[in-house]
Amino acid sequence: MxxxxxxxxxxxxxxxxxxxxxxxxxxxxxxxxxxxxxxxxxxxxxxxxxxxxxxxxxxxxxxxxxxxxxxxxxxxxxxxxxxxxxxxxxxxxxxxxxxxxxxxxxxxxxxxxxxxxxxxxxxxQKSQPVAMIDRDLCKETDKPGLHQFSIEDPLRIHGAPQLIQPFALGNYLCQLSRRRLDNCVLFAVQLCDIDTLYQTCKTHELARGLHGVVTAVSEVVKCPTMLTAYEGSGILMCITLGSEPPAWPEMEYRVRDAIAAQNLCRDDGTKMCLEVAVGNPITPSASRYQRVNKTFERTRSRVHTRMQSTHAQSEAEADDDDGQISSA
The missing domain is CATH 3.40.50.2300 (Response regulator)
Known part of the structure; x- marks a missing residue:
């Protein structure tokens, strides 16, 4: 080396x-x-x-x-x-x-x-570098669902604000001093329908949707020192330092509104379904030993719980609508 x-x-x-x-x-x-x-x-x-x-x-x-x-x-x-x-x-x-x-x-x-x-x-020594995808890079050979990466793979998204590689985000968290940890908050954003997006979008269309989500989070949080990383499977990990993110769950509603305001569509004009769940923010583990793994796992757990809650609520609302239609 x-x-x-x-x-x-x-x-x-x-x-x-x-x-x-x-x-x-x-x-x-x-x-x-x-x-x-x-x-x-x-x-x-x-x-x-x-x-x-x-x-x-x-x-x-x-x-x-x-x-x-x-x-x-x-x-x-x-x-x-x-x-x-x-x-x-x-x-x-x-x-x-x-x-x-x-x-x-x-x-x-x-x-x-x-x-x-x-x-x-x-x-x-890693065999495969993190792939870069670009919303403006449209290839004639692109086909929906055919990508050079798996749905679980981390990605770099060209031009996405405050986005770095997951490996680098882990290094950043690991190196934070105890004093800076006191002002640090983590939360995760989960794309609820990432499976459908991966299967039905071309690569540059998927990049368009992910870029929109990262941009919305950046606009809502408004923290110049925030760093984010897309670690795959629809999860965006976020770290803020020095300023608290908006209150939760209000932050989730505002991120959804910011995504909707972008009116993101596929090339054929059909609107992308970019519903997200935002996990309740946490403070990182103070101990440097396994700080990254433990903190990231807790952050993923929070957004997973939130997504399950959102899904259950959506199903209950759908059942209520069906019941009202039947009664009518």
Missing amino acids: RLLAVDDDPVVLDLLKLIFKSADLPEVSVTSSAVLALEMLSNPDFEFDGLILDISMPEMSGIELCRLVRRMPRYQHKPILMLTSVMDTASVESAFAAGADDYITKPFDVKDIVARVRVAERMT
């Missing part, structure tokens, strides 16, 4: 090289210039397996560099770790939104560096 580290501080670069060598980590190349880093990444004869980028750099921030790197086809799926100072944690969410997968806080501990690089190694 070949890594490129970019930081304008030569002391940090020297320290990284020393840590990598002493900890038997993968080979690391270094540069103090974001512009030079872009030139190195553009070399067609050499390809890095991952990057470490300092967030605060004078000529170009690490966030902007991350955004430009993600536009390079060869680096769309490579792990990107950000370096940030303890006083600049507010930039972390922006870095993730730009395409980062993880971060390390300076001054860093050797154990932290080793742990996060090992996580990046595991990411590169």
Whole structure:
């Protein structure tokens, strides 16, 4: 695994090289210039397996560099770790939104560096990168229900606001300090009829519907530091930091209204059924041990319970309507 580290501080670069060598980590190349880093990444004869980028750099921030790197086809799926100072944690969410997968806080501990690089190694060893779908990418060969991914697969949705990969969302939650955890809330949004949408939509139509759901959640919550991830099976995982989401279940009603206002349709003009359930928000587990798995599982359980309740209520209302018709 070949890594490129970019930081304008030569002391940090020297320290990284020393840590990598002493900890038997993968080979690391270094540069103090974001512009030079872009030139190195553009070399067609050499390809890095991952990057470490300092967030605060004078000529170009690490966030902007991350955004430009993600536009390079060869680096769309490579792990990107950000370096940030303890006083600049507010930039972390922006870095993730730009395409980062993880971060390390300076001054860093050797154990932290080793742990996060090992996580990046595991990411590169994954056999299949998360697929990207685009609502504007219509192919003549597209057929309803025929997709290059399964219904359970996580997805990246081109242009969807505040959406990152589930792997990155887990890293973000894992790295939150105890102080920041106190201001953190999670909730999940479930597309109730994802099976029908998957079976009857073309890929770009499914992207259109999912993009609409993510956009509606972003508009309703109105939290600039919110991060979301589509983890498959119609579930959108959401984390807000620093501001409470709207009261529940009012939030669910407002998200439904925001989706309906978009009037999302298939190519033939038929309206998409995009009913959603929103789980009651929770606070994450404080313990770092299995924080991600336990917190995400609780969040899924909340939205699953909500969806069952919504389904039962819909069936009861339908039975009442049938009874009234019969009486008439």
